[in-house]
Amino acid sequence: MRFGLLALISFAMPVMAEDFSLISPIACALEGPCYIQQYVDHDPTKSASDFTCSSLSYDQHKGTDFALPSYDMIETGVDVLASAAGTVIGLRDGIADVRYTIDHAAATEGRECGNGVVLRHKDGWETQYCHLRQGSVRVKRGQTVKAGEVLGHVGMSGRAAFPHVHLSVRHHGAVVDPFDPDGKITCGETSATTLWSDTLPYRAGGIINIGYSDGIPQFSAIRANTVARPDAHSDAMVIYAFLFGTQKGDVIRIFMNGPEGTIAERDIKLDRSQAQSFRAVGKKLTGDRWPVGDYTGNATLLRDGKIIDDRALAFTLP
Incomplete structure (x- = not known):
């Protein structure tokens, strides 16, 4: 299971992904009420930069955070969806939904992902879904799921300071930014080539x-x-x-x-x-x-x- 510090995973080399595509992992409109809080960090220094060279990331952030606007929506139950068809190779449940602060660092060590699911896809691709609501995980190890199938509900378990699902995408074990899979960044512009089957909105704050x-x-x-x-x-x-x-x-x-x-x-x-x-x-x-x-x-x-x-x-x- 890959539920340790996601920051330890290296970036992939530019990839060709014509045969692999993703749908949004959250059953909530990203133009509102939900939104993307943070993207993959592309800055190799201790600073942070998203794929447009803007500041919607933090140092060594290796995924995309699809956020709820308020805590009460955790109880409402917003579905986390499989972004692509695959097989469940790892999962965890049972961790409480508690807003992360430095006081919780020891309790979350080694379990930063909180409740989550890892899916294996074809041709060396994997996706990981973190911070699901306690008790909401619906799938089992070895289960085959379709794109759009419900994996659980959005929560705030693990190292999460706000309710969201953190999606990590990996190719042969290395991180890929689904908004910029070829690694060719043009500052101030969104990438023309992404892994998303439908265009997802980019909001610069x-x-x-x-x-x-x-x-x-x-x-x-x-x-x-x-x-x-x-x-x-x-x-x-x-x-x-x-x-x-x-x-x-x-x-x-x-x-x-x-x-x-x-x-x-x-x-x-x-x-x-x-x-x-x-x-x-x-x-x-x-x-x-x-x-x-x-x-x-x-x-x-x-x-x-x-x-x-x-x-x-x-x-x-x-």
């Missing part, structure tokens, strides 16, 4: 979701989708944006309007790159209650003056 609350929310509540919503008598009215893959110098533009005009608006310049973060703006209640009527909000992520992502919301207070 973005907005996971936006929401409104009765005060500046805790990041843990945003991740869990348990933020307290405002009512007519809340002490504050706040709009927040949950972000991923942001870079130093990005600007998040947030505003909220109410029945009587603008409640809050601000351009926030980000002072560092972050895998996940949030920003919020709002206003305290000054009267007896918030006005009756319709409220709208918007968050726009800009990079070098260009729009990377844009989200809107609307709600009504009686």
Whole structure:
């Protein structure tokens, strides 16, 4: 079984993969609500770079992370799918879904993949699926599966700081980036040749979701989708944006309007790159209650003056 540190696997030489293709390993739309948080690291130094020379990776990351927007979707049960037809040659289940922190390093040593499955395919290809939900693995060793067959559910087991399925692709034991199998990188561009049977979207960072609350929310509540919503008598009215893959110098533009005009608006310049973060703006209640009527909000992520992502919301207070 290959459930140790994935960083120990070397890269494959450029491969020709006309007869091997993959489908997305997650039964969730990648244009939203789900998304790809991180890609294979192509930088041989201690820095990190994805296949476009952008920062959606981390040092020695050997797979692609297909992410859920919030913890509550773990319990909903989002299917992990076999990306290609193959035979189960390794699996593990029974590890709890606990958000990884440095305090869990010892407990996850040697089990960084958490609950997962390894499939062997034709011509020396393998795929590995990590961080599945505890108790969700549906297949057995030696079982033959079809492309699209359910292997389990997305979870947060092992060394996982957010709910996702980590997909590793290997050819004769060496890592292959499915977004750039020939290894010919052109910075700022997506590869014309991939292993995907259908084109998967590349988002160079973005907005996971936006929401409104009765005060500046805790990041843990945003991740869990348990933020307290405002009512007519809340002490504050706040709009927040949950972000991923942001870079130093990005600007998040947030505003909220109410029945009587603008409640809050601000351009926030980000002072560092972050895998996940949030920003919020709002206003305290000054009267007896918030006005009756319709409220709208918007968050726009800009990079070098260009729009990377844009989200809107609307709600009504009686």
